[in-house]
Amino acid sequence: MHVEWKLFADLAEHADDRTVAVEVASGATVGEALEELLSDRPALADRVRTDGGLAGDVSVLKNGADLGGDLDDELESGDELALLPPVSGG
Numbered sequence: 001m002h003v004e005w006k007l008f009a010d011l012a013e014h015a016d017d018r019t020v021a022v023e024v025a026s027g028a029t030v031g032e033a034l035e036e037l038l039s040d041r042p043a044l045a046d047r048v049r050t051d052g053g054l055a056g057d058v059s060v061l062k063n064g065a066d067l068g069g070d071l072d073d074e075l076e077s078g079d080e081l082a083l084l085p086p087v088s089g090g
Helices: 010-015 030-038 042-048
Strands: 002-007 019-023 059-062 080-084
Touching: 002 010, 002 030, 010 042, 019 030, 030 042, 030 059, 030 080
Parallel strands: 002 080
Antiparallel strands: 002 019, 059 080
């Protein structure tokens, strides 16, 4: 199944692209799609992962909804995933 990741700010820089398509098995989870994304992007993996899993300052969104760190959500065809760093403004 084809899943597309959108990457923002420094995360796109670490991946050398703003949009990355990955292939996952039918019924795969967001976590499995994340592992596929990170598998050949070591700079992005270093930025996104910590010893305990996902870095606390990185948000994972599925179809625009923040998953709150729950990467066990099952994917469906056409789902759009995004990685966001912290956002600040004034």
